[in-house]
Amino acid sequence: MEKRVIFKGKWLPLLLILPQLAVTAVFFFYPAGEAIWQSLFIPDPFGLSMQYVGLGNFEYLLNDPYYRASFVTTAVFSVLVTLVSMGVALFLAVLADRLIKGSGTYRTLLIWPYAVAPAVAGVLWMFMFNTRVGVITWYLGQLGYDWNHVLNGTEAMGLVVIASAWGRISYNFLFFLAGLQSIPRSVIEAAAIDGAGFWTRFRTIVFPLLSPTTFFLMVVNIVYAFFETFGVIHTITAGGPQQSTTILVYKVYADGFVGQDLGSSAAQSVVLLVVVGLLTVAQFKFIERKVHY
Numbered sequence: 001m002e003k004r005v006i007f008k009g010k011w012l013p014l015l016l017i018l019p020q021l022a023v024t025a026v027f028f029f030y031p032a033g034e035a036i037w038q039s040l041f042i043p044d045p046f047g048l049s050m051q052y053v054g055l056g057n058f059e060y061l062l063n064d065p066y067y068r069a070s071f072v073t074t075a076v077f078s079v080l081v082t083l084v085s086m087g088v089a090l091f092l093a094v095l096a097d098r099l100i101k102g103s104g105t106y107r108t109l110l111i112w113p114y115a116v117a118p119a120v121a122g123v124l125w126m127f128m129f130n131t132r133v134g135v136i137t138w139y140l141g142q143l144g145y146d147w148n149h150v151l152n153g154t155e156a157m158g159l160v161v162i163a164s165a166w167g168r169i170s171y172n173f174l175f176f177l178a179g180l181q182s183i184p185r186s187v188i189e190a191a192a193i194d195g196a197g198f199w200t201r202f203r204t205i206v207f208p209l210l211s212p213t214t215f216f217l218m219v220v221n222i223v224y225a226f227f228e229t230f231g232v233i234h235t236i237t238a239g240g241p242q243q244s245t246t247i248l249v250y251k252v253y254a255d256g257f258v259g260q261d262l263g264s265s266a267a268q269s270v271v272l273l274v275v276v277g278l279l280t281v282a283q284f285k286f287i288e289r290k291v292h293y
Helices: 011-038 055-063 063-097 102-114 118-129 135-142 155-180 185-193 198-209 211-227 230-236 249-256 264-288
Strands: 041-043 051-053
Touching: 011 041, 011 249, 011 264, 041 198, 055 063, 055 264, 063 102, 063 155, 063 211, 102 155, 118 135, 118 155, 118 230, 155 211, 155 230, 185 198, 198 211, 211 249, 211 264, 230 249, 249 264
Parallel strands: none
Antiparallel strands: 041 051
16 A cells, blocks of 8 residues: 555645745746846846846847857757767666676776766866877877867867766666666566577667656756756867857856856846756657656
8 A cells, every 4th residue: 555644734744845945946936037037138247237128138149140059059969968978878787787796896986977076077078188288189199180179169069078978977877777677587587588689688678668767867968968067168168169069058158257248148048948948848748658657
């Protein structure tokens, strides 16, 4: 039987959720409301005056070719980060699940990168790919390839994708490994007795049973690519070269804090919030239909 907690009064449950409601109101609803309000004005950089422009900031964004280009950059970046981080994590989870001797040690080593902050991860990868003293750049030079992400936009995008995905592999690995270990061994053994090979079992049994975990991680990783990769991009490329790695969240910072265009930055924050919300709704509406629970 399912056990349920029944409260005798209505004040205790409200008191228990009050801290979470307070945190949500202070750190989410209030900043979101401020962004919506400021997006309707052109404020003075020193905060001394504000000029009401209505939807003028949004009209300016739609006519800005650099802002439209940041949509394409964000889409490419988020898709690549999601695919790379989830693909590598699933591969490592399958290997760790099949490993018997020393499995605990391997799992611990694979989890460690998740403790590294995005900005720190960006610094690590920046040093490894530094055009002058980077160890990986040196090895690439020995192979005849002249690596320079400072001037090459494609190489810069590849570097921030690798750095961002590296920091997320451990998180995805934990969920994939938990999902693999929750699959009944009897189902896999029955398929093996019937003559199904490893890849056949994985394609027809294991991966479909992992669909809830895969769907959850896909949503979480896309949100991560949109919002939490700011530190990686800021430390490695600062949005360059020629804004080839300027995603939406970094453009909010560049226009608001660097360019002091606070009205446009607030409007971009609103647009970013709406885009992520619509993507999440679309994922739950269309993709979740193919998920088998």
